[in-house]
Amino acid sequence: MIIIQAQILNLLKKLQRDRGLTFIFITHDLAVVKYFSDNIMVMYLGQAVEMAPSDVLFENPMHPYTKALLSAVLVPETGANKDRIQLRGELSSPINPKDECRFAKRCNYYCDACNKGTPPLVEVAPNHLVACHCVVPDSASQRFQLR
Ligand code: SF4
Incomplete structure (x- = not known):
């Protein structure tokens, strides 16, 4: 499960970087917040x-x-x-x-x-x-x- 989450986050990061996107990301997971935001x-x-x-x-x-x-x-x-x-x-x-x-x-x-x-x-x-x-x-x- 954690591996799938990490893969999805990495994919979102790549899309963000490659296409100049902005995401609004709502979560209680502070480790993810720090990595992603x-x-x-x-x-x-x-x-x-x-x-x-x-x-x-x-x-x-x-x-x-x-x-x-x-x-x-x-x-x-x-x-x-x-x-x-x-x-x-x-x-x-x-x-x-x-x-x-x-x-x-x-x-x-x-x-x-x-x-x-x-x-x-x-x-x-x-x-x-x-x-x-x-x-x-x-x-x-x-x-x-x-x-
Ligand atoms: S210290 Fe700040 S957060 Fe705490 S009750 Fe007073 S206004 Fe609210």
Whole structure:
């Protein structure tokens, strides 16, 4: 099964390269995402929470949900990941969602600033957008950080 998946992915890569195609590829398989994608959009309950070039997203995830997702990637040598971020709490209902961060009930970084309504996608670096009230500019480093 894995061999067939790899063959299909390689075929898609070849088509992409040879014909200059763009694919929108939807998956939960982060290893495939890393291999296949130039740009990644992370979604949570139907909303974009982070967008960035693939290498940037894997090296510097900023949204708490993206951090949790990437922490779940297994280490190839051991098949385990001791640094995995555990998410607790309930999923928000996707039906008639309130004007709030949809990840709030499960977020390990929740703070008072999170009550300000749905966080907008903000460009925190060139082509890197994050929707989180707690990703803020840091005056010392001149970069955005998750507080
Ligand atoms: S806005 Fe608050 S609750 Fe939502 S992801 Fe950011 S830190 Fe977590």
